[in-house]
Amino acid sequence: MKKELATISRRNLVTGLASMGGLLLTGCSSTELPPTYGNVLRMGDLLTYRAFRMLLPAKSLAREYSHGDITSSPAIGTFNPADPHQGLYNAERGPLYDRLRAAGFADWRLRVEGRVARPKSFSLADLKALPSRTQITKHTCEEGWSAISQWIGVPLRNVLEAAGILPSARFVNFYAYDDTAEGIDMIDALHPQTILAYGMNGRDLPLGHGAPLRLRVETQLGYKSVKFLDRIVVKDEFDDLGKIGSLQNGWSWYVGI
Amino acid sequence: MPPAPGGPPYGLLQKLTYAGVVFVLLPLMVLTGLTMSPAVTAAYPVLLDLFGGSQSARTIHFFLFAGLVIFLIVHVVMVVLTGFMRHMRAMTFGD
Numbered sequence: 001m002k003k004e005l006a007t008i009s010r011r012n013l014v015t016g017l018a019s020m021g022g023l024l025l026t027g028c029s030s031t032e033l034p035p036t037y038g039n040v041l042r043m044g045d046l047l048t049y050r051a052f053r054m055l056l057p058a059k060s061l062a063r064e065y066s067h068g069d070i071t072s073s074p075a076i077g078t079f080n081p082a083d084p085h086q087g088l089y090n091a092e093r094g095p096l097y098d099r100l101r102a103a104g105f106a107d108w109r110l111r112v113e114g115r116v117a118r119p120k121s122f123s124l125a126d127l128k129a130l131p132s133r134t135q136i137t138k139h140t141c142e143e144g145w146s147a148i149s150q151w152i153g154v155p156l157r158n159v160l161e162a163a164g165i166l167p168s169a170r171f172v173n174f175y176a177y178d179d180t181a182e183g184i185d186m187i188d189a190l191h192p193q194t195i196l197a198y199g200m201n202g203r204d205l206p207l208g209h210g211a212p213l214r215l216r217v218e219t220q221l222g223y224k225s226v227k228f229l230d231r232i233v234v235k236d237e238f239d240d241l242g243k244i245g246s247l248q249n250g251w252s253w254y255v256g257i
Numbered sequence: 258m259p260p261a262p263g264g265p266p267y268g269l270l271q272k273l274t275y276a277g278v279v280f281v282l283l284p285l286m287v288l289t290g291l292t293m294s295p296a297v298t299a300a301y302p303v304l305l306d307l308f309g310g311s312q313s314a315r316t317i318h319f320f321l322f323a324g325l326v327i328f329l330i331v332h333v334v335m336v337v338l339t340g341f342m343r344h345m346r347a348m349t350f351g352d
Contacts, residue, residue, distance in 0.1 A: 052296055060300040138311070140295050146312060219296045256296025 042247065049254035056256075058187045062218035065136045065148050070201060073139065073147035075208025081177040081228050088178040088244075093230065097177040105212040110159075110196070111231035114173075117164030124198060124212055130154040130162070133195050141222040142255065151216050152199030157190045160234065171235045174215055177228040181241040183253070184217055184224060193218040196229065221255035278328055282321055289318035 036042050078086045082098035100108045109121040136150045160172070165186075173183040188194055197216050198205055205211045210227025217224040223246065240247040247253050267275075291297045292304040292314035308314035336344045 056296060056300045062295060062299040063302050063305060138295075140293075140311065144315065219299050221295065257294040 045247075045252045045254060048252070048256075052254070052256045053185075053187065059191065060219075062137055062193055065138065067136065067150070069148050070136060070150060071148045073149050073209070074145070075206070076141070077223075078176075078178040078180065078227065079208040086178065088180055090177065090179050093177045097228065101207075101211070108212055110213060110229055112159060112163040112234070113231065114234035115166045115169040115236055116160070116234050117166060120163045122159065127154050127159070127196065127198060127213070130158050133192070134199075135193055135195070135216075135218070137193065137216070137218045139222045139225070142251075150199075150201050151195060151197040152202075153195035153197035153213075153216065155192060156194045156196055156215070157192070159196060159232075160189065163234075165234060166236075168236045169234045171238055173233045173235060173239060173241060174226040174229060175231050175233065175244075176210075176226050177230050179244045180226055180228075181244045182215075182224050182226045182246060183235075183239060183241060184220070188217055188219060191217075191219060219256055221257055223251065224255060274328065278325070282324055282328070286318065286321045286325065289314040289321065293318070 078088050080086065081089070082094050082101065083089065084091075084094060105124055109123055110127065111119070111121050113119040131154070132152060133155050134150065134152045136148060138146050138148050140146045156172070170186050171183050172186065172189040173181060175181045184194070193216070195216050196213050197210075198213050200206060200209055205214060210229070213229045214227040215225050215229060239245075240253070242248060245253075288304065289308055291301075292308050293311050295311075298305050298311065304314070305311065308317060
């Protein structure tokens with residue numbers, strides 16, 4: 001429990017320090033967003049992204065491990081979206097999550113919308129009926145630690161294709177039951193190891209790890225793998241996802257790193 | 258390596274140190290850094306085998322960093338002690 005709280009306060013600390021830097025630099029009134037120094041910092045993010053996409057093959061698989069390599073894995077960030085004391089608690093979706101969880105997620109639905117031919121809602125049973133993928137991979141956190149777990153889920157590609165990706169679509173954004181949202185490009189979205197995981201280490205996905213469904217993006221750092229998924233939105237254009245997205249909180253958008 | 262302009266030639270320890278920094282420390286710094294990237298190790302998993310995984314690459318990366326900092330301090334102190342302005346002029350104008 002201590003670890004999770006430490007993480008939240010660290011995120012606030014980083015955001016706060018970055019904002020203070022902005023104040024010192026411009027000398028003007030406070031802004032809630034961290035500075036980008038005339039978008040220089042975001043240009044760096046974009047440069048990294050373009051360089052990785054130019055230099056690296058798109059479909060290389062991240063290393064997969066064996067059962068004996070599985071380690072314990074801390075649940076960090078939000079570990080229960082229904083708990084109002086969590087840093088990223090959402091007053092509207094938190095209580096809804098509580099009701100869904102109490103009913104064993106029977107009424108939970110994953111909405112897939114945006115630039116798709118047939119916007120759809122998937123129940124857990126619908127997702128489990130699609131072809132699954134099981135992978136034992138390493139979760140690398142930007143804080144420095146890593147953990148190896150087995151993930152069972154449906155490749156995101158299958159879900160997106162069931163909804164029909166429009167040819168102009170380039171980005172896929174993920175919204176959670178807490179105030180978290182992340183986006184990835186279509187290359188990572190269609191990557192064979194990018195899955196919507198409903199199982200971890202042979203069991204249903206535990207609460208702290210994002211029950212009932214979380215994203216796994218094995219080619220980027222851990223914070224891209226959004227927990228507690230609510231809906232998926234396919235987009236033609238890049239969207240920084242506003243105040244709940246990583247960019248406006250001072251985090252890089254592309255973290256293949 | 259040519260002698261320092263207007264001063265004594267570089268000693269054996271200096272030559273070894275500079276060669277070590279340029280040909281060992283800096284390349285290893287880059288490679289261990291890349292080994293911490295999940296996208297790079299997916300494309301080049303040989304990096305994981307080379308350094309014994311991303312976490313040991315991270316440890317090696319840290320000690321290389323410490324080594325480079327120590328080198329930097331000693332290097333700058335020696336530059337200052339052996340004629341700061343003369344070295345700056347030599348670096349900028351070649352002599």
